[in-house]
Amino acid sequence: MIQLSYSTFGLTNLPFLEAIDAVARAGYAGVELSFHRDQFNPFNLGEADLDAVRARLDAARIVPACVATASHFFTPSRPHEPSLMTLDAAGRKRRIDLVKRGIRVARRLGVRLVTFGSGFLREEHVRQPQPDPGELLADSIRECLREIRDDEDITLLIEPEPGMYIETLAQGLALIRAVGSPRFALHIDICHAYCSEPDYIGALAQAAPFARYLHISDAREGRNLRIVRDDAVAGFDLDAASTLVYFPDTADYLLVDRRHPLYFGDHTPDPARRRRIDALLAQAGIDRPAGTVDYGSLYAGASPLDDEIFTYLISVPGLSFDVLERAWPIVAHLRGVRGPALFERMVANTRTGIVHFHEIPGEGTLDLAASFRALNAHGFDGFGSVELYHHVEGWQQALDDSYRHLAAIAQPA
Numbered sequence: 001m002i003q004l005s006y007s008t009f010g011l012t013n014l015p016f017l018e019a020i021d022a023v024a025r026a027g028y029a030g031v032e033l034s035f036h037r038d039q040f041n042p043f044n045l046g047e048a049d050l051d052a053v054r055a056r057l058d059a060a061r062i063v064p065a066c067v068a069t070a071s072h073f074f075t076p077s078r079p080h081e082p083s084l085m086t087l088d089a090a091g092r093k094r095r096i097d098l099v100k101r102g103i104r105v106a107r108r109l110g111v112r113l114v115t116f117g118s119g120f121l122r123e124e125h126v127r128q129p130q131p132d133p134g135e136l137l138a139d140s141i142r143e144c145l146r147e148i149r150d151d152e153d154i155t156l157l158i159e160p161e162p163g164m165y166i167e168t169l170a171q172g173l174a175l176i177r178a179v180g181s182p183r184f185a186l187h188i189d190i191c192h193a194y195c196s197e198p199d200y201i202g203a204l205a206q207a208a209p210f211a212r213y214l215h216i217s218d219a220r221e222g223r224n225l226r227i228v229r230d231d232a233v234a235g236f237d238l239d240a241a242s243t244l245v246y247f248p249d250t251a252d253y254l255l256v257d258r259r260h261p262l263y264f265g266d267h268t269p270d271p272a273r274r275r276r277i278d279a280l281l282a283q284a285g286i287d288r289p290a291g292t293v294d295y296g297s298l299y300a301g302a303s304p305l306d307d308e309i310f311t312y313l314i315s316v317p318g319l320s321f322d323v324l325e326r327a328w329p330i331v332a333h334l335r336g337v338r339g340p341a342l343f344e345r346m347v348a349n350t351r352t353g354i355v356h357f358h359e360i361p362g363e364g365t366l367d368l369a370a371s372f373r374a375l376n377a378h379g380f381d382g383f384g385s386v387e388l389y390h391h392v393e394g395w396q397q398a399l400d401d402s403y404r405h406l407a408a409i410a411q412p413a
Contacts, residue, residue, distance in 0.1 A: 001376060001411050002214065002372055002376065002383070003030060003065075003382065003384070004406055005031055005065040005066075005384060006386045006403075007034050007385045008034045009036065010389050010392060011023070011395050012389075013393070014039075017053065020057060020062065022396075023062060024061065026399045029063060029383075030063040031064060031065060032066050032067075033068070033105070034068040034070055035068065037073060037076070042101040042104075064109050064110065065111075065113065065385055066114065066213055066385065067115070068115050069102040078321060080117065081122070082094055082119075083120065084099075084116070084118065084119060085119055085133040085137040096140055096144055099114065099116050099144045102114040103148055103156070113155055113157055113212060114154060114155070114157065115156075115158075118158065118175075119165060120163060120164050120315075120317045121133060123319055125318075134165070134175075134178070137166075137175070141158075145181050145183055154183065155183050155212055158176065158185075159188075159215070160172040160189070160192055160193075160196065162192055162349070163316065163356070169186070169203050169207040170203075172187075176210065186211040186212065187211065187213045188215070188375075189216075189387070190384075191219045194352070195219060195356050196352065198352060200371070201370050204371055205377065211375075211380055212382055214375070215384070216361060216386050216387070216406065218358075218360060218361045218365075219355055220359060220364040220365045221348075221355070222346040222350075222353060223348060224241035224349065225334075225348070226241045226243045227243070227319060227323075227324070227327060228245060229318075230247050232318075236256055238256070238258055238284055238285070245280060246327070250265060250266070250273070251326060252265035252273075253327060254277055255290075256280060256281065258286060261289070261290040262291050262293055263277055263290045263291070263292045265292065265293075265295055266294075277290050295330075298329035298332070299338045300328070300329040308346050309335070311356065311390070312348065313325070315349045316349050335347065358389065358391070360391060361386065361406050363401075369409050369410075372411060386402045386403075
C-alpha cells in the first residue's frame, strides 16, 4: 500500500518546523525532509536543531518518510553539480559528504531512507571519456554506504531522473546490482517514469518489487527539443524531437524543425556556414531554407517562462552551462516570450516527450490510479511523497489539492 507523504522541497517559503505542521494538518501520514540551503541546511544544523525537528514530528504525529539530499543544494544556477561522478575528486567528495550528512540526519531523526540522484554527463565527461562515469558513480555510492553502521536500519536510494546518467528504472536496477549492497535500493518517481518509459505502467510494475520509496506528481505532453553540437550530430528524428544544433566556432544555433528552420546568430552566416546549414536541413529531410534571427535582438530578461526554461535546460546533458544558458533566449523566443509562440507546448528533453515539470496530481495526463494499481499489485509497500517544487508560491493549494486527489484513489487495505 502507498502511504501519502509530502516533501518539504515544495514548502521552502515556510520555516521548516511550520512546513512539518502544514503537511500534518493537510492529512498526510508522512513528510519528506529535504535539504535546502536556507530552510534545512545540514551544514548549519546542530543536535539541538535536529532534536527540535524530532520533537515537532512527534507532536504532529507524522512519520519522517525519507531524507532527500537535494540535487539542487550547492549552487542554484548549477543544480545537480557537483555530482557523485564529477571528474574532479574534490567535487565528488563534496557530494559524498552531503549524502553522508543525510545519513547522519536520518540516524538522529530515526528515518530509514536517504535518497539522491546520479547527476548528469556533462561536457567534461564528453571531453574525457575516461575514467568511466559509471565506475565513479558506483565507487562514490560505496563510499557513502560506509557511513551506515552495521546495527542500523538505513537504506540509501537511487532516484532515476530524465536526462541524468541514471535515467530509467532499468538503469537504476542495473546500478543497484553493480553496487551490490543490501542497503542500496530503488526510489521510483512516477513522473520521471512517465517522462522516460514508453510503457510507464509496465515499467512501474517491473520495478515495484525493488523499490522502497516513491515520488508523486503529475505531468503532461510537451514539445521535445534536443540540443547537440554540430560535430556530434548523428542524425535527426523529427517525429520524436526538433533539434537545436550548436556551432562551437561562432556560438550560433540552427533550429532543425520542419515548420520553423531558423539560424540564430550574431552575423549573417558566411558561405561555408550556409552550406553546412543546407546540408543539415537536407539530412533532416527539410526542403525549405532556414530563416535568420539576429541573436542580439532576442529578449534575454526575466519572464513567466523562466521556471520552465531553467528546468528544461538543466536536463540537457553533454554541454557546458555556458552553451545551455546562451540557448535560453532562443528557447524563450520559441515559446513566445515577446511574440507569437512557435512552440505552443512546454519544451521537453525526455524519451517520451512528456515534460519534466512537476504538476499537481490531477492536473496533468499521468494515470496515477493505474500507476498505484501497478505498484500495489507488484509488491510496493511504503511511502509516496508528493514533490511539487514548481508550486512553492501556491503551496497551500498544491498541498491540499494533491491530498484530495490522491486520497481518493482506491488502494488495498
